[in-house]
Amino acid sequence: MGDGSRQEPAVWRIADGLPQKPALGFNSFWQIPDKIQNSLKVHFGRFLKKDAAGRGMNAEMSSEMGKASCTAAAPEVSLDRQLQAWRNNASWTDEPPEIKVTVPEGSLCNLNLRFKAGLPPDAVYNIIIDPENKRVFKNIKEVISRKVLLDEGSRQVVEVEQAAIWKFLWWSGILSVHVFVDQSRKNHTVKFKQGRTGFMRKFEGCWRIEPIFVDKEVCLPLHPCTLEEYESCTGGRGRVASAITLDQLIEPALLPPPPISWYLRGITSRTTEMLVNDLIAETARLRGFSSNADGKQDVEEIGGASEIPPGSECGDIKERWRQRRKRGRHGNSLRLTSQML
Template sequence: MGSSNREPVLSLRTDGWLQKPALGFGSLLQIPDKIQNSLKVHFGRFLKKNGFGGGSEAEMLPMQVQGTCTTVAPEVRLDKQLQAWKNNPSWSDEPPEIKVTVPQGSLCNLNLKFKAGLPPDAVYNIIIDPENKRVFKNIKEVISRKVVLDEGPRQIVEVEQAAIWRFLWWSGVLSVHVFVDQNRTNHTVKFKQGRTGFMKKFEGSWKIEPLFVDKEACHPLDPCTLEEYDSCTNGTGRVGSSITLDQLIEPAMVPPPPFSWYLRGITTRTTEMLVNDLIAETARLRGLANNAIDKQYVEGKCDTSRDHLTEECNDIKERWRQRRKTGRHGNSLRLTAQG
């Protein structure tokens, strides 16, 4: 048999005690995979922190840990992460957290935070997709799109699109011209208005960060990177996304109260619908339709396409009419009973 299968040799020391064999990298092979992976990750951190790098066994561990990410193409990594979601699609979508502030001279600054059950690369692909009007229902059409700068993972794109707007009894289509700085390396999308028009200032950013959904499987470890998470879950851990949308809106003329309050509410509602459209798309890609999100999507579609109501829209509007009618009758009956 080969030397790799022999038992370690024990020898007697001069004082009569048994001499233990040296603990080298080969002895790690006798440790279960999960513990071995954990030791590799922590040993790699220790070596980096303390500046070790002599070139022998000490360098082999961090090199192997790093190799798991540097040798895998982004497309292959995304396919692997999506497969983990197919194997375990369980996820509960939650509405976004919304914070509204009013900087001096602006209509509002919106900050939305939410989570999605898809990896950052998949969410990023939805946001930068030139045909994403099929996802975001407030985009009527993309008038023009031009790549100004292309540096591989990072691009600057000039986009002009027609957005649907509604205010009080009026509605129409608004042309928005923006420059979009999209960077796949850190999964950020920054946008800023180019030509001014109805909007004096329209800018903001998307930020997508990885969310380790199954990190409990790594306990007592707390993975800090995708490589560590992938290692301690043996490649089966699901990766979700923690998303932040920050948006500043300043019209050419800010209307006085109470119109500014009403317009601010409509703007907040429109941005919330945009986020819900994104969440609905992530649910569709997972293969699981979320009833609450689907309902919001249909209601939003009915609001923005009033001239072309589908059967689904009519059903929802009819249900709301019945609910309001029942509510009025219920109030009348309660008042009669109290009288």
């Protein structure tokens, strides 16, 4: 440790790629004959060039690591702050979902639904993963069992068995659905896949939720790309909505021939559309909490997915949404029929 002969080459001063002044402990170097000295100069010159390159690379890596740490250390945008922006301005127009129906070989149908909701991605994500979300989705009768298999903080893998309500013509009944759910808050994705097979051979899909910067015009001429940038340029007053996609593949154990398969496909499409409309209705109800007398309770249920106390305004919002869905039902049915044909 104290040996001067083990000084690092970095203590040398370089000019024209060659050492100009020896470090401590190398005084005898200048008394070596010229031929040997020149050879050593070339050797040490190459070594120092490599060392300089290595130090440049290390500096670059340190810079990148510093940038990464800054990114990782950036404060997360608070859901409460996003909800406050909606409390200040709750104006939003809900639109019916866009539905695309395809029929892969051997399957009943593949559904792709795209829609928007006037709440932040975290709030929508909380509704979807809520163990008690049967209060939102009318086709869920009960949760038979729920077990967390993996918990990594922002990501969980959950085994769920639900009793779902089905209807076909004048028949109806209860169908048990057993799925494994991989839910990630970091990416705002909820992937599900069937566990035990039964009536369905394959039932799988994925929810994807992405942010929409509703008030991004305030940031012009800047164009925010992240929630942090958006919050910064709007002063924390910009509203964040959600663009939601649901992909779902359904393959029954026994694929019926037409026209029964056509009826089943239509029923499946309408059932999934009802599921999405229930979600949109719930976001509309929660978005109206600014005028509720019990607004604090609504904020808590968005963040923690707690039970909802019944209220007259809640019923009014849902009734208005049901009337709107009823008015658009015929147009949606015609669109679905044309897509299926």
